[in-house]
Amino acid sequence: QQQVKQSPQSLIVQKGGISIINCAYENTAFDYFPWYQQFPGKGPALLIAIRPDVSEKKEGRFTISFNKSAKQFSLHIMDSQPGDSATYFCAASPSRGGADGLTFGKGTHLIIQP
Amino acid sequence: NAGVTQTPKFQVLKTGQSMTLQCAQDMNHNSMYWYRQDPGMGLRLIYYSASEGTTDKGEVPNGYNVSRLNKREFSLRLESAAPSQTSVYFCASKLNRGGYTEAFFGQGTRLTVV
Numbered sequence: 001q002q003q004v005k006q007s008p009q010s011l012i013v014q015k016g017g018i019s020i021i022n023c024a025y026e027n028t029a030f031d032y033f034p035w036y037q038q039f040p041g042k043g044p045a046l047l048i049a050i051r052p053d054v055s056e057k058k059e060g061r062f063t064i065s066f067n068k069s070a071k072q073f074s075l076h077i078m079d080s081q082p083g084d085s086a087t088y089f090c091a092a093s094p095s096r097g098g099a100d101g102l103t104f105g106k107g108t109h110l111i112i113q114p
Numbered sequence: 115n116a117g118v119t120q121t122p123k124f125q126v127l128k129t130g131q132s133m134t135l136q137c138a139q140d141m142n143h144n145s146m147y148w149y150r151q152d153p154g155m156g157l158r159l160i161y162y163s164a165s166e167g168t169t170d171k172g173e174v175p176n177g178y179n180v181s182r183l184n185k186r187e188f189s190l191r192l193e194s195a196a197p198s199q200t201s202v203y204f205c206a207s208k209l210n211r212g213g214y215t216e217a218f219f220g221q222g223t224r225l226t227v228v
Binding site: 045 | 162
């Protein structure tokens with residue numbers, strides 16, 4: 001049973017456009033939702049994260065939108081740049097105790113065309 | 115400040131051989147994790163250790179064993195490697211303080227079992 005569903009699997013966006021990646025979760029115990037960015041040959045790195053007490057979080061060109069009732073969250077990349085080309089993973093975890101590992105979506109391969 | 119260091123970076127094994135993947139972190143984190151990454155599958159949790167002296171199974175533990183040697187080091191062992199264990203393995207760590215903390219990943223170990 002896949003607990004975090006991510007779409008699309010791949011995405012091509014023109015430079016300057018908006019990239020949108022969507023995720024949905026099933027486990028109501030999840031209450032921490034980070035997005036990780038991964039470049040080829042590197043480990044994932046935290047990009048931005050949100051808690052369910054807010055509906056939106058923005059950091060620079062990156063915004064997470066969160067809909068608790070629908071159990072969905074999305075990443076928006078504004079003014080997409082070629083340097084944003086990477087694989088993006090949404091993830092989720094419960095915060096109780098803090099030790100539980102992250103449950104990841106399957107990833108979105110994003111290509112920004114110059 | 116090295117963060118999370120994994121060794122080796124690449125390894126080729128024959129079916130049935132054993133090996134240990136090493137991971138060390140220098141951030142004084144109490145929780146450590148092993149994930150595997152396969153194309154189209156995202157990252158899946160193999161084992162984790164909430165603190166020194168404890169380990170727990172994740173989503174895909176079969177065929178693996180782990181040892182939390184001390185607070186810094188968390189190793190993953192394949193006793194009898196199988197082609198299905200061909201993957202990229204990532205170690206991660208985080209500081210537990212009630213959840214909502216960033217997990218830091220190593221650079222990965224690319225393992226091929228032939």
